[in-house]
Each structure stands twice: as C-alpha cells, then as structure tokens.
Amino acid sequence: MEEQDQTQSSVEVEAEAVEQEQEQQRKRLEEDNVVQFLDSLDGYVTLLDSLSSTIRQGWMELASARHSMGASRINGAFLDMKFHSAATTVQVTEHDEQPHFALCKWASSKNGKCCSGEEEFGEDKLQMISDGPQLRHRSQFSGTLGKTPAKNGTPLIVDDQVQKERSKSLSMFGTLVSPKLRAAQLSFETALETLVEIANMRSTMLSTYDQVRKDLEGTKG
Template identity: 60%
Template sequence: MEEGNSQNQIQRSDIGEENTQTLESNRITDQHLLQFLDSTDDYLTQMDSLSMMLRQGWFELASARYSMGASRVSSAMLDLNSHSAATSVQVSEDVDSGVRKARFALCKWGSSDNVKQGFGEAKLGDDSLQLRHRSSSPFSESTEKASPQNGAPLIVDDQIQKERSKSLSVFGTLVSPKLRTAQLSFETALEKLVEIANARSTMLSTFDQVNKKLEET
C-alpha cells in the first residue's frame, strides 16, 4: 500500500509540473500574441496618419503653386545635380528588447545628434506601445525648442531653419508661406515613415515569436 501511495504521489507531482509548464507556455504565447496585436494596431494607425499628412502636404503645395504661379513652383526649378543627402536613415539591430529586429532612425539635415534622438524616441515609443493608443493630432512639431534647464542651445534648431530656407531658395527669395508649410508637412511625413518602418519591424518580429510558440505546441 505504501508503495502504491508513493507512486500516486509521484504521478500527481509530475502531472502538476506538466500543468505548470503548460500554463507558463500558454501565458508566454498569449503575451506574444498581445504584442503582435498591439504592433499591428500601431502599424495601421501610423499608416492612416501618414496618408493624412501626405494629403495635407499636397494640398498646401498646390496652394503655394496657385499663389506663386506654376512657373515658379515646378520640377524645372529643382537642382538635379548630384549632392549629398540632407536627410538619411540609419539602420541598426535592436537587442535591448530581447527580440532581434531592425531599428530605424532618421538623421535630419545631416545631424548626427538627430540620429541619437531618433533612436531614443523610437525606443521609448516601442516600450510604451498600447493597443488603444491614438495620436491626438496627425501632425507634430518637427523641431522642439530646447529648454533652459537642460542647457541645450538653440543652435541646432537655427541650423535646421537655415537648411530649410536653403532648400526652398531654388524657388526664389520670397516664397509663399504655404510652400514652407508644405515643406514641414512632407518632413513630418518622412518622420512618420521611419515610425512605420519601426512598427513594421516590431510587428514582424512578434509574428515570428507567435509562430515559434505555435510550432512548439
């Protein structure tokens, strides 16, 4: 009898351990699935926001062309010579999140400081991803004024403004305010594209995690 009771206890212990492992595996699978749904929702939201930004940008560009004249705002005014890119995208591998995925950061107007800032903002946005997160406005300020507390001068912002004015100088000295607004709209849309690339990278990596868990079960 004692041997039979001992065997029953061992079997119950094994069953309990298996149930615990199954519950833990299901919990991890559910967590990956929720992350995938969150990243998919974020990706679709960002795509919708990008569409709104582009529509607004084209509308403002059309308004500028109407006020300045078609001869001044046309592709014939663009400088088609080879020159260095004012804005570029830097790609690296994100290993801090525990999931291998590509991380994209925007370098605006050739500033390496903007790359570091872009990485920080992208990482913060990825960590605070929520299913019901909605942006209150599709447009955000392209540059933020530095506060006196952090000691950062406004030189960077002034340089960006000079670069923006320089890029619009091909259309003449005096340009329509609508043209400047259109420039900001397309610049913001470019930032949104990088956010979309990061959201898609997160979505694909979490999808792979879900598939791996399903294959293990």
C-alpha cells in the same frame, strides 16, 4: 512500504504542480505574443492612415503656395539637379536579430553632421499603439516642433542649424516664400518620419508574427 508510497505520491504531486506551472507560463507567453502582434498590426494600420493624411495635407499646402506665389516661382525648373550629399539619411542596425531604422535629418552640407539627431523608434512604441488618435496627433505635429529640449531643460543650439538648413532648402524659390510652402515642407518632413516609424513597426509586426506561428506549430506538435 506505506511511507515509500506516500513519498512517491508526494513527488508525483510536486512534479504535476511544476508541470502545470510551466504550462501556465507557456500559455501566458503565447498570449503575450498574440497581444503584441495585434498591437503592432493596429499600430501599422494607424501609421499608414497617418501617412496618407500627412501627404495629402502636404500636397494641398504645396498647391496653395503655388497658387499664391505663382506657377513661375514654384516649379521643377528651380530644383538643383547636381550631385550632392543627402541631407537626410536612414541608418539600419540589427537589434535581437530584428532590423531597426533610425532617421538622421538635415545633415549640414558643410560638415555632413546630423543636425536634429536620430529619430529612433523601437518596441517601446507599442505602448502607444492602443491610443490611435494620440499616435496620429503626435505623428502629425512632430515635425513642427521648433525646439528640442536638452537633458537640463534648455534648448539645444542645434535647432538653429536645423532652421537654417530648412530655409536653405527653400531659398531656391526666392527670398520671401509663402507660409504655405514652409508648412508643406514640414508636412513632407513629418511624412518621412512616419515612413521610418512604419518600417520599424512592420519589422516588429513580422517578428511577433513569426513567434506566434512558432507557438502554434509547437502547440499542434
């Protein structure tokens, strides 16, 4: 009888220990979800600030180029209003029931292939969110990179095609264009990249928010 009581007591202690361990794991998971949500929210706000700064810089560079080249050379009359295939597209895919956005830039007008590859941004971006200034610095100058290294460290030939496509888009304003106009082009290109980052960050933020809300409802229940 005494041995049976000891066995029952031991089973109860083990069951209680297992229950406590499960409860601790649940709390750690909930804390991780909250931290991830706050990180994504901070990244979302940081990217919005970066977008605002980049667009403002682009407009200032465009105004400077128009001042130096003259309003007659930079105006909407030179824009090609004919229908043509888009040089930049956004692809949307599903990953773990969460939309993921990828940017394909400077597709060649001849073959329609993407020259610069896809700019993909996923949940691993959260590791950079805590470093706000570094994130803004990367976003601000990512569009000015002239060379894209390959796996073996050599530059890709595709970068020459990217430069050709960029020059082609500015050829409507003349052969010799102001460096400020090229800088404005890169600024607005960077702004487009940032918009895709914002879309991915917002997707992550909403997903983690739903998980946090479910955790809170489960705790109340």
